[in-house]
Amino acid sequence: MLAAYAARRSFDDPLSALEVGDIDPPAVPDGWVTVELRSASLNHHDIWSLRGVGLPEDRLPMILGCDAAGVTESGEEVVLHTIVADAARGGGNETNDPERTLLSELHPGTFAERVAVPARNLIPKPAFLNWAQAGCLSTAWLTAYRMLFTRGQATAGQTVLVQGAGGGVATAATAMAKAAGLRVWVTSRSEAKRSRALDVGADQAFEPGARLPERVDLVVETVGEATFNHSMKAVRPGGKVIVSGSTSGANPPIELQRLFFLQLDLLGSTMGSKDEFEAMLAFLAEHDLRPLVDSTYPLAEAREAFLRLERGDVFGKIVLTWNS
Numbered sequence: 001m002l003a004a005y006a007a008r009r010s011f012d013d014p015l016s017a018l019e020v021g022d023i024d025p026p027a028v029p030d031g032w033v034t035v036e037l038r039s040a041s042l043n044h045h046d047i048w049s050l051r052g053v054g055l056p057e058d059r060l061p062m063i064l065g066c067d068a069a070g071v072t073e074s075g076e077e078v079v080l081h082t083i084v085a086d087a088a089r090g091g092g093n094e095t096n097d098p099e100r101t102l103l104s105e106l107h108p109g110t111f112a113e114r115v116a117v118p119a120r121n122l123i124p125k126p127a128f129l130n131w132a133q134a135g136c137l138s139t140a141w142l143t144a145y146r147m148l149f150t151r152g153q154a155t156a157g158q159t160v161l162v163q164g165a166g167g168g169v170a171t172a173a174t175a176m177a178k179a180a181g182l183r184v185w186v187t188s189r190s191e192a193k194r195s196r197a198l199d200v201g202a203d204q205a206f207e208p209g210a211r212l213p214e215r216v217d218l219v220v221e222t223v224g225e226a227t228f229n230h231s232m233k234a235v236r237p238g239g240k241v242i243v244s245g246s247t248s249g250a251n252p253p254i255e256l257q258r259l260f261f262l263q264l265d266l267l268g269s270t271m272g273s274k275d276e277f278e279a280m281l282a283f284l285a286e287h288d289l290r291p292l293v294d295s296t297y298p299l300a301e302a303r304e305a306f307l308r309l310e311r312g313d314v315f316g317k318i319v320l321t322w323n324s
Contacts (some may be wrong), residue, residue, distance in 0.1 A: 003112035004302035009052030026108040028116040037070035039135030040110040065110030069134035077125040136291035136317040140168030145280040146272035156181030158217040163227040165197035166315040179287035225249030240265040292316030
């Protein structure tokens with residue numbers, strides 16, 4: 001079957017490790033089902049996989065892709081919750097399972113004509129989403145939902161700073177925070193992305209590191225080293241900085257005196273549970289929200305999609321589509 005996969009690892013030139021071509025379909029473990037895919041979206045996780053982060057040589061070749069939507073063999077239209085984990089091992093939440101994994105890490109991912117997933121990971125596709133939109137949800141939108149409403153406990157009337165406007169999580173967080181009644185501020189190096197963020201729902205947009213009109217209640221941080229110091233300085237005493245990514249680097253300096261003296265909450269967040277996925281879908285329906293799609297590519301043109309992601313000239317999600 002046709003797939004986009006990591007054939008090797010290359011930290012310095014990740015796209016040199018990408019192959020698009022025929023590969024044997026993966027085996028289907030007991031209790032898993034096969035889904036014929038209609039759409040799947042790219043994430044920076046896919047770039048890191050090509051670099052070899054979390055993907056050892058003995059698992060290659062590995063089909064990439066964490067998000068997807070498609071049709072089961074029985075004809076059911078579904079979106080995929082792509083965390084493979086046991087909630088019991090995580091104290092009732094699969095995101096805390098120490099053995100959790102995403103599709104494309106231990107098990108073949110979604111950039112293929114078909115994928116095998118545990119039956120419990122299937123969620124009915126909402127009719128109000130088209131295929132491209134449905135393929136955007138499991139990583140960026142679910143991550144943003146958990147950051148805001150589970151870890152951040154965001155409520156109407158608060159102010160949230162979203163670092164790195166234009167990225168998948170940042171765009172999702174901007175739209176959902178605005179729908180929930182928060183005041184939303186964003187940052188971006190790009191004037192065009194700052195302008196687009198205002199269209200998505202941001203109330204104000206700033207250059208990275210800019211002095212803000214006042215301190216915020218919480219910060220959505222996915223950028224890492226380039227913005228982390230600003231995030232810590234931007235939040236009010238007793239506020240929260242929620243971190244789910246480090247695309248610009250994973251080891252920023254941290255002022256411990258600021259952390260404890262201002263009694264800040266520094267919180268990590270990863271993906272979301274199936275229950276949170278279903279709650280997020282209900283939130284989208286209630287507020288008439290749709291994931292923002294930057295662009296779509298046929299699966300056969302996955303390399304061009306990766307090039308666009310790597311260049312960073314993206315606002316929303318890049319989606320692979322086929323059989324639609």
